[in-house]
Amino acid sequence: MWSSPCAQGLHVRTNKCPLISLQELIDLKMLQCRRVVNEVLSTVDFVAPDDRVVFRTCEREQSRVVFQMGTSDEARALAVAKLVENDVAGIDGGMGAALLSDPDKIEKILSTLVKGTRRPVTCKIRILPSMEDTLSLVKRIERTGIAAIAVHGRKQEERPQHPVCCEAIKAIAETLSIPVIANGGSHDHIQEYLDIEDFRQATAASSVMVARGAMWNPSIFLKEGLRPREEVMQKYIQYAVKYDNHYTNTKYCLCQMLREQLESSQGRLLHAAQSSREICEAFGLGIFYEDTTRELDARQAELLARTPEEPGEAAEDTSGVIQMAVRFDRRAYSPQITPKMCLLEWCRREKLAQPVYETVQRPLDRLFCSVVTVADHKYQSTLWAKSKKLAEQAAAIVCLRSRGLPEGRLGQESPSLHKRKREAPGQDPGESRTQEPAVPGELCKKPFVALGSGEESPLEG
Numbered sequence: 001m002w003s004s005p006c007a008q009g010l011h012v013r014t015n016k017c018p019l020i021s022l023q024e025l026i027d028l029k030m031l032q033c034r035r036v037v038n039e040v041l042s043t044v045d046f047v048a049p050d051d052r053v054v055f056r057t058c059e060r061e062q063s064r065v066v067f068q069m070g071t072s073d074e075a076r077a078l079a080v081a082k083l084v085e086n087d088v089a090g091i092d093g094g095m096g097a098a099l100l101s102d103p104d105k106i107e108k109i110l111s112t113l114v115k116g117t118r119r120p121v122t123c124k125i126r127i128l129p130s131m132e133d134t135l136s137l138v139k140r141i142e143r144t145g146i147a148a149i150a151v152h153g154r155k156q157e158e159r160p161q162h163p164v165c166c167e168a169i170k171a172i173a174e175t176l177s178i179p180v181i182a183n184g185g186s187h188d189h190i191q192e193y194l195d196i197e198d199f200r201q202a203t204a205a206s207s208v209m210v211a212r213g214a215m216w217n218p219s220i221f222l223k224e225g226l227r228p229r230e231e232v233m234q235k236y237i238q239y240a241v242k243y244d245n246h247y248t249n250t251k252y253c254l255c256q257m258l259r260e261q262l263e264s265s266q267g268r269l270l271h272a273a274q275s276s277r278e279i280c281e282a283f284g285l286g287i288f289y290e291d292t293t294r295e296l297d298a299r300q301a302e303l304l305a306r307t308p309e310e311p312g313e314a315a316e317d318t319s320g321v322i323q324m325a326v327r328f329d330r331r332a333y334s335p336q337i338t339p340k341m342c343l344l345e346w347c348r349r350e351k352l353a354q355p356v357y358e359t360v361q362r363p364l365d366r367l368f369c370s371v372v373t374v375a376d377h378k379y380q381s382t383l384w385a386k387s388k389k390l391a392e393q394a395a396a397i398v399c400l401r402s403r404g405l406p407e408g409r410l411g412q413e414s415p416s417l418h419k420r421k422r423e424a425p426g427q428d429p430g431e432s433r434t435q436e437p438a439v440p441g442e443l444c445k446k447p448f449v450a451l452g453s454g455e456e457s458p459l460e461g
Helices: 027-031 074-087 103-116 131-142 166-175 193-203 212-216 229-242 247-261 265-272 276-282 286-305 339-349 388-402 415-423
Strands: 007-012 019-022 034-038 043-047 053-057 065-070 090-094 121-127 148-155 180-183 207-210 321-324 356-361 368-374 377-381 444-446 448-450 456-458
Touching: 027 053, 027 065, 027 074, 043 074, 065 074, 074 090, 074 103, 090 103, 103 121, 103 131, 121 131, 121 180, 131 148, 131 166, 148 166, 166 180, 166 193, 180 193, 193 207, 207 212, 212 247, 229 247, 229 276, 229 286, 247 265, 247 276, 265 276, 276 286, 321 388, 339 368, 339 388, 356 388, 368 388, 377 388
Parallel strands: 019 065, 065 090, 090 121, 121 148, 148 180, 180 207, 321 377
Antiparallel strands: 007 019, 007 207, 034 043, 043 053, 356 368, 356 444, 368 377, 448 456
């Protein structure tokens, strides 16, 4: 299943299921991600602080996806491997130009991964200028304990138009005892399924990795032969819409499939498309897009409408802060009512001092965490948020849930809050009037002061 439209290639193994090897993802980018179970799409998403999905996979792919990362540091490589290892079949360390000239670093990275992760570890290299140096390197790599090695049969400076060196891959395969995966045969050697086995035999490899050929037409893996390009593209678009793939990635992959037909009327429509909807319309799938997005929206609404699961007992840490793992999801709340507003209104009714929020920003990933003090008790979410505002809302949720109070979720609106909104339409009693950025590593306190009108409003400190 091509639910990861960024898939780079496949290891084709005789009489076994193919493995999908992902496009290389940089370790620093992945380290900023959080793992999110997407109930709407039935996927597992690794989401960046800006809410962009960096890597998305699903249960059906779990035994097939090999996660390929670009790295130059063994500690970062292991941290990423531990982050994704429960959702993939293997970990691959992509060895770029800089690493190929540093065998010590390659050995350190691969040895760390082999010892530290529960998944098989592989790596992918290109051949060096000297065959002697290449064989010396692969022997050293084999000693790290990796499960297999993929060899692109070109030198670092060579491009796809240069012929792939089958003899170099064959020499490596005959030297090593671990499986060797031959790569680089697209176009020159592999145009259809039967060519894959021919390329494997020419290189004496255990299996074959197909990258560009698979991107041009994924049906290259069908024993029955290639399917018409139009059929394959429509099927791909349907997967991309069902799994909410970003339209720019979908567009790129479709351009790879069109290739020499990019200047056709279909190609021009694709080039002009600026959304998934427009891509679907260009391929006669407008109705499919409408039906699918309607279904996904209905599923999202159903999930948001459910009564939230009990978060369990609130835990109190050693400093006396009451903690829960909660996150503020804007979609679950009315635009006019937020947890902070509910908490402020409750404090007013109970004649308590108004909430004080103390927010810190973590320098490593620039995420925020807030502690709210109410009636001499402190409350905090253990999940870091991408903005100061979201972190404060999460802290308010922890306080409200700990006390068994409504938090303003859809269906929980308080009439008194609606009334207050009508009395002061230009003022949000649960939000600040200005947003001051937090200084990394420092506290941002938000005291509340009385205004001359008799109404109270939070004032950013």
